[in-house]
Amino acid sequence: MKLPQGIQFSNPSLVCKLNKSLYGLKQASRQWFAKLSHSLISLGYKQSHHGHSLFTKTTQSSFTALLIYVDDLILAGNDPKEITTVKNYLHRTFKIKDLGDLRYFLGLEVARSKHGITLCQRKYAIDLLSDTNFLTSKPVPTTMVRSTHLHQNDSKPYSNPLLYRQLVGRLLYLTNTRPDITFAIQQLTQFMANPTINHHKAINRVLRYIKGTIGQGLFYPSNYxxxxxxxxxxxxxxxxxxxxxxxxxxxxxxxxxxxxxxxxxxxxxxxxxxxxxxxxxxxxxxxxxxxxxxxxxxxxxxxxxxxxxxxxxxxxxxxxxxxxxxxxxxxxxxxxxxxxxxxxxxxxxxxxxxxxxxxxxxxxxxxxxxxxxxxxxxxxxLYSLAWGVLLGTGFSGSFVFSFQMLSCVHKEPEYIDSEA
The missing domain is CATH 3.30.420.10 (Ribonuclease H-like superfamily/Ribonuclease H)
Structure with missing residues (x-):
């Protein structure tokens, strides 16, 4: 490595040591999860063998669950004292930011009431339609026409395959709360390498279907x-x-x-x-x-x-x-x-x-x-008038469980072991 201008060493055997943040390294995510997991286990939490990002803690009178996605966490439980304890511990260790009751998480919108909870991706869908200029398009009743059978080389190659791949990737994330588009996206993902004009028309139809069902999502009733x-x-x-x-x-x-x-x-x-x-x-x-x-x-x-x-x-x-x-x-x-x-x-x-x-x-x-x-x-x-009338007063911030959401942002590397 060449020395920066103005730096001179009296000893020619000395070299510069590169200090680099954990972000950007290939092992960054692995080292971060290992550090966070070790901290939670030392606090009495147990890592699930069937979902490695899930940590639970059980006592005689309480149950707490913590779910991790990179540096974002969802914390839920029936004991407010335990929830406060783990939040304070994480804040001392990693300098987290408490975002309060769970309402928005990684593009997922959460609405709660005495009737239950709904999950949707309305804002994500609006952003997708806005980026593709489909906000003013005419809606269609289904994602695909029944007589449509997509296959390879069914028409001329599409001129912008990169755009096709980007759209399919964004639609894949939308299937987290939209099982109604799952089959259509499954079909479209098969032609990522060489999309054709017909494949692009099919993806446009999916976008037009989403235009008519922007607020659609999953409902989880509380009484079952x-x-x-x-x-x-x-x-x-x-x-x-x-x-x-x-x-x-x-x-x-x-x-x-x-x-x-x-x-x-x-x-x-x-x-x-x-x-x-x-x-x-x-x-x-x-x-x-x-x-x-x-x-x-x-x-x-x-x-x-x-x-x-x-x-x-x-x-x-x-x-x-x-x-x-x-x-x-x-x-x-x-x-x-x-x-x-x-x-x-x-x-x-x-x-x-x-x-x-x-x-x-x-x-x-x-x-x-x-x-x-x-x-x-x-x-x-949830944004349909019929459902608003059926559910009475609609959805609010109250819910039968005590949900808290945390966001852990890596700002300082001081908590990383020197060996890492």
Missing amino acids: IIHLKGYTDSDWATCPDTRRSISGYCMFLGNSLVSWKAKKQNTASRSSSEVEYRALAIASCEVQWLTYLLNDFHVIFKTPALLYCDNDSARHIAANSVFHEKTKHIEIDCHVARERLQNNLFHLLPIPTSEQGVDLLTKALEPSTFNYLLPKLGVLN
């Missing part, structure tokens, strides 16, 4: 019985390029949607029964993970979860081993569904296809069917 249930479905060989199938699931805690997914399966399947069975296996893994995670919150289920599937063959394969001849070609890992069913982790129940809300995650639907199934996922528009 805590019980885990899920729905699983698939659409056979719908990909024109690979003939692979789309599988999806939705997981509910009571009447609250807590987990959902739409994904193209890794291999092509020989029958619709095999497709449904694979989707069932994926959903059973999610049920088991949620069961473990809820145990960290001391939510212990005395009765097995309920898993609904609208395919008779898939249910029979999972429940009856005599179907071995029909399933010899299916990978062993798919039979975890049968193993978990036999271990009484969940009960497998039928459901009419017309009532299967997961259809929203596996295929494009007509507007009437789309709007009929959407409320089944707990999706509502």
Whole structure:
């Protein structure tokens, strides 16, 4: 390294030592999380093995949970003294900023009332529409036209693939509170490398749909019985390029949607029964993970979860081993569904296809069917007049739990170990 002008060393063997902040280094995030985790564990918190960013502390009279996203934290619990204690400790150690009751976190807007809590990303959606000049566009009733089947090379290449990738990335974050756009975004992400004009038209339709549903989000009612249930479905060989199938699931805690997914399966399947069975296996893994995670919150289920599937063959394969001849070609890992069913982790129940809300995650639907199934996922528009009348006085800052949000901002590097 060359010496700056004006600096001279009498000893030619001396060199300059570069002092660099922790920010910008490759190991920065790892070192920060290690330091924060060690501090919380020393305070009596226990790190979850099923969600490594979750820390909990349990005493005879209180329960406190702390969730971390980089240097932003959400703190919740039923003991105000413990919440104050951990906030003061974090402030002494890291110089945090207390933002008060949880109302806005990483683009997620939280509204609370005696009826429950809603999560939406209204401001994020408005910013997205403003940046793309779609604030004045004409809304559409669904994210995709039912007859649309996107595939590679279906039209001329789009002139600005970088813009397409940026839009898909921003829409992916919007799916955190918008299961209604999940299937459309799943389709659009498959063409990130070489988008075409038709793919760009499809993403424009999604933006027009968001224009008409800016305030839409998830509603979590406060008066329901805590019980885990899920729905699983698939659409056979719908990909024109690979003939692979789309599988999806939705997981509910009571009447609250807590987990959902739409994904193209890794291999092509020989029958619709095999497709449904694979989707069932994926959903059973999610049920088991949620069961473990809820145990960290001391939510212990005395009765097995309920898993609904609208395919008779898939249910029979999972429940009856005599179907071995029909399933010899299916990978062993798919039979975890049968193993978990036999271990009484969940009960497998039928459901009419017309009532299967997961259809929203596996295929494009007509507007009437789309709007009929959407409320089944707990999706509502808080800014709709109809919901304001239904919920009476609307949502306010009061809530049945004591939620606090902290923001840890790294300003000074003095708390970093010298070895780091």
